[in-house]
Amino acid sequence: MILQAINIGYAYPGGGVALDGASLSVGRGEKLALLGPNGAGKSTLFLTLNGTLKPDRGTILLDGAPVGTGRADLKRLRARVGLVLQDPDDQLFAATVVEDVSFGPMNLGLSTGEVRTRVDEALASLGITALAARPTHMLSFGQKKRVAIAGLIAMRPDVLLLDEPTAGLDPSGVEELMAVLSALAAAGTALVVATHDMEAAYGFADRVAVVSGRRVAREGRPEAVFADAALLAEAGLRPPIVYEIVERLKAAGVIPADAAPRDRADLLAMIGGGASA
Template structure:
């Protein structure tokens, strides 16, 4: 059985009597994996993240942390948020101190840690996000990508088990995106669990370990990226299109070329290697 760190069961939530933003939603989050919550704008993805760390409370349904229903008292919320950190889409909504160092150190200091321990956590978070050289710089002088990494570092300094990232690559150029994803990969190798929202099917296909397709406040399906993002019926329901690499791989496969042993390639490099191998056809037209 999968090692679930967090699960949502039957979540229902509406804003001010409008149509449900979440409508009986179920979701499983497996420890140590990268889960993409994939859907169009306005589908309720951000609302879901706000439920997964207790910022919002559902009208119906529950959140389970390590299989135990969470509570919403102050002490319970503090314990929950110490384990599940949320990074908002706009880093300016989280950065507020006079310097990057002060911003990142805010969490450890307010945990009541000894000065040496708080400093160590802050420095480790800055190094993990590769922004130690920016420690004394005012946040408003950072680039957008640097602000994103500073906001993530502020959550990392709390040492959560899980990171919730709302559209983590939105507003980044290709270099900034690669830099951020590489830093996040290091966190996963160290045992972190990542849940991120996106409407970028190519990002989800190439980077996530698992995908949950989302539409109208519900999870339409959850599973391996190639399975979920190769299901044309589910993609239509979610108003999404198939990732380019997967689409090209399927076309070649239909011509009779077998997939590599790991299934359809999920990166440009893997796809190029597959093309160069030019295996013998297994049949087809």
């Protein structure tokens, strides 16, 4: 595991407890979905994982070694663990797209040529090269999200934490963004996505973790976690509709018991293939 949180506790000053014994592990190149209701502690867990918040108790491990609280330790952690906020307007601040995406690599002390290379690659990977000279305030919401992600991709983190990346996007925008994220994972970046979008999580994730009661109540393969009706009810979650349809089709003998379509397209292809046969 490249990044781990062990028994993390955190309470905001003057407020209630946000995390109480939360533990989570992230493997290299893994796609992990973090699920839970509003106020469960998902965002707070992200802020402790990248060093923005110092836990009241517990340990953050990077490559199996505890992360210190000194400036150098936190700089190293944030260079390797990037965080994309839910609202891109909280993250974008430069006048143009290229200036914003360049900020992180420049602060790593890289040469001008290396910064340019990283920025060009990040813009291309998000499909926004044509927006390089565009003022950030003239971007659509979906474009801003891509620019915010590109700014962190340009730093080449080992782990990318994304807080509600599909919020505010239309269905086609969700599909496009999740395809981009899957490509990043295939290239070796570990992705942890906090989301309420159960359909997107099911189609995307290798593993899911449910945050409930201010801790990670369960993590595992999506099919196993979504089969735990009591857990989902306690966390105020509903299983993805694709999962529910597939389980009913299995029970009716319409599709094989080991079938595992994860999204609408795969399900329709399977049903269509069975009908034509």
